[in-house]
Amino acid sequence: MTTHSIPGVVRHDPAVEPPRHHQRVSWREIGLAAALILPNLILLIVFTYRPLLDNIRISFYHWNISSSRMRFIGLDNYIEWFTAEDTPRIVWNTVVFTVAAVAGSMILGLALALLLDQKLRGRGFVRSLVFAPYVIAGAAIGVAFQFVFDPGFGLIQDLLDRIGVTSPNFYQVPGWALFMITVTYIWKNLGYVFVIYLAALQGRRKDLDEAAEIDGTSAWRRLWKVTLPQVRGTTFFLLITVLLNSFQVFDIINVMTGGGPLGNGTTTMVFQVYQETFVNNRAGYGAAVATIMFTVVLIITVVQVRLQDKGAH
Incomplete structure (x- = not known):
């Protein structure tokens, strides 16, 4: 008996191929996609990629920004930066x-996200307070924190006087000055990280936490084994964005x-770009520092992406 004679059994002949249904190209969808993507792409090209390439080009020239003429000097700006006496201090800062x-x-x-994810009274108001500094201009926050760290009449000086401790001179000692601007920036940037983490925590699977709690897992172990793995993607996103933002802080340092103090006690690379370009009128040298910054950030980002991909697999 062959398969042709068995009721309900259909014999598939490999020589006979089923008809292929060709998917029709939807020009309407392509046009819609182009209409949505092209404006953003044009803006990126005009305001991001073109200035980036132009900056790299300028870094090979000696150019007084107030002059219309540039002189090609090759790699001299890069050689000067790598051999300058103040470069190690600026890189360290x-x-x-x-x-x-x-x-x-x-x-x-x-x-803060873990704390304010709990059912606490007034948590909505506290969330607003935590996020508020992020939307305030960095220059305004810098001016306000000058009164916090002032060694003569600042808030910290007043608190330390109450316990008999002399306030450090945040404006004269480079180490304390760097500490001051770092604390100020963390206070400003905290709201951004808090909101992103809070959104990730609210979207996680609560049943895993409940199962771990039923099994008698400690709170610390639940955090490491259950909660943090669920926000790993958010952590990676924040690592990149916070790193990029921190690398480009200018307003707080300037204010x-x-x-x-002492010339370059709190000078970072991005502040050096401003100083060389607009104060010392050395646009070519400033462009070289900016190009070095871009290269470093690009390398760090690529390494982070590779590590994230390996962790995902």
Whole structure:
């Protein structure tokens, strides 16, 4: 008996291919996609990619920004920066400020998000208070915190006097000045990290927390084994965005210390770009520093993406 004679059994002949249904191209959808994407793409090209390429080009020239003429000097700006005496100090300031700002913002932001994710009275009002500094201009926050850290009549000086401790001179000692601007920036940026983490926590699977609690898992272990793995993608996103934002802080430094004390006590790379370009009128040298900054950030971002991909797999 062959398969043709068995009721209900259909024999598929491999020589006979089923008809193929060709998907028709929807020009209407393509046009809609182009209408939505092209304006953003044009803006990126005009205001991001073109200035970036132009900055790289200018970094190979000696150019007084007040002049209309530029002189090609090749890699001289880069050689000068890598051999300058103040470069190690500026790089150190940038690294310390960036690492402290990223770590402080993310740890405190996550802690506040975990706390205010609980059912507490008045948590909506507290959430608004935490987020409010983020929408205030950095220059305004810098001016306000000058009165907090002032060693003569500031808030910290008053609190330390009550316990008999002399207030550090935040404006004359480079280490304390760097600490001052770092704390100020963390306070401003905390609301951003807090809101992103809070949204991630509210979208996590609560049944996993309940199951772990029923199993008798400690709160600390639940945090590490249940909660944090669910916000891993959010943590990666914040690492990149907070790092980029911290690397580009200018307004708070300019208002509070002007890059000092002692010349470059709180000067970071982005502040050096401003100083060289608009104060010292060395636009080519400033462009070289900006290009080095871009390269470093690009490398860090690529490494983070690779690590994230490996962690996901």
